[in-house]
Amino acid sequence: MKTLSEFLLSTSNLTKQFGRHRAVDGVDIHIKKGAIYGFIGRNGAGKTTCLRMISGLASPTDGEIEMFGYTGKDLKNIRSRVGCLIEAPGLYGSMTAYENMQIKCKLFGIKKPGYIEEILHTVGLADTGKKKTKHFSLGMKQRLGIGLALINEPDLLVLDEPINGLDPQGIAEIRDTLHRLRDERNMTILISSHILEELSKIATDYGIIHNGCLIQELTRKELMKRCSERIELTLSCPEQAVPVLDRMGFVNYQIVDKEHIHVFERLNESAGLNTELVTSGISVREISLRNEELETYFLNLTGGATHV
Numbered sequence: 566m567k568t569l570s571e572f573l574l575s576t577s578n579l580t581k582q583f584g585r586h587r588a589v590d591g592v593d594i595h596i597k598k599g600a601i602y603g604f605i606g607r608n609g610a611g612k613t614t615c616l617r618m619i620s621g622l623a624s625p626t627d628g629e630i631e632m633f634g635y636t637g638k639d640l641k642n643i644r645s646r647v648g649c650l651i652e653a654p655g656l657y658g659s660m661t662a663y664e665n666m667q668i669k670c671k672l673f674g675i676k677k678p679g680y681i682e683e684i685l686h687t688v689g690l691a692d693t694g695k696k697k698t699k700h701f702s703l704g705m706k707q708r709l710g711i712g713l714a715l716i717n718e719p720d721l722l723v724l725d726e727p728i729n730g731l732d733p734q735g736i737a738e739i740r741d742t743l744h745r746l747r748d749e750r751n752m753t754i755l756i757s758s759h760i761l762e763e764l765s766k767i768a769t770d771y772g773i774i775h776n777g778c779l780i781q782e783l784t785r786k787e788l789m790k791r792c793s794e795r796i797e798l799t800l801s802c803p804e805q806a807v808p809v810l811d812r813m814g815f816v817n818y819q820i821v822d823k824e825h826i827h828v829f830e831r832l833n834e835s836a837g838l839n840t841e842l843v844t845s846g847i848s849v850r851e852i853s854l855r856n857e858e859l860e861t862y863f864l865n866l867t868g869g870a871t872h873v
């Protein structure tokens with residue numbers, strides 16, 4: 566069945582049970598066309614299991630996946646529109662990058678001249694010549710894995726921890742590759758990692774998974790706002806502070822919940838703001854300056870700094 570949805574990929578109550586263990590527990594993911602969706606979770610959170618189900622490598626115990634408007638059994642018709650790199654790429658070590666690509670192209674019956682060269686260029690491996698892949702760095706192997714996933718021109722690319730274990734140079738090269746894919750091929754990318762910081766320069770949207778549950782979905786803008794520099798006010802009735810903020814000319818602030826207001830401008834005026842609020846009869850329980858690191862934000866969400 567084909568349905569109309571604003572999302573290229575969405576899941577509903579996606580669940581995977583291994584014996585008594587529920588590795589993925591009712592996950593609802595929403596990925597828009599053209600997004601680079603960072604799927605973040607600690608080791609064992611359930612990322613790989615989710616990505617395997619989305620890529621058709623494992624079947625869900627429960628729930629539904631909708632991709633390109635198709636669900637259920639009809640998903641098999643659009644599998645070729647999904648390219649994936651899950652776990653280590655299967656490479657022939659005694660062959661070159663070109664030869665590895667050639668084998669997969671043959672499987673797909675692709676003979677277009679210049680096709681392989683173009684993909685190797687996109688993944689930054691155009692100059693590897695006769696070098697056998699067993700002599701490639703981990704980053705080069707990962708990029709060749711991405712190149713292999715690009716054969717047959719998928720519309721969605723699913724990458725499971727492609728930056729795991731890479732040095733900063735390797736991470737930067739993967740980042741460049743992903744930017745090229747987005748800009749030149751308008752590709753939608755789902756990429757997992759256990760380090761939020763490393764995806765923060767790439768991803769446009771984020772899903773945070775913890776103990777099999779998707780605990781948060783947010784855009785890059787929302788994430789940056791949550792982690793940006795701000796004055797945090799704790800008071801019993803934030804609405805009462807609004808006239809004072811308005812009178813003082815603050816415009817960039819947000820009532821976060823029943824006790825907190827975040828102010829994202831004029832951080833050096835926090836003392837003056839405090840005085841003004843108190844003078845206006847509003848009791849401020851706490852006022853502080855915050856600039857949360859992305860990684861701290863992620864660790865706080867997923868319950869502390871251990872076992873990262």
Ligand SMILES: Nc1ncnc2c1ncn2[C@@H]1O[C@H](COP(=O)(O)OP(=O)(O)OP(=O)(O)O)[C@@H](O)[C@H]1O
Binds near residue numbers: 614726759
């Ligand atoms: N085939 C399986 N049989 C039993 N349990 C499994 C199987 N595959 C995964 N699990 C368990 O499901 C949970 C989620 O694993 P998964 O590999 O999806 O997590 P992850 O977030 O990708 O972590 P990692 O980065 O460590 O692979 C883990 O507790 C894992 O041990």
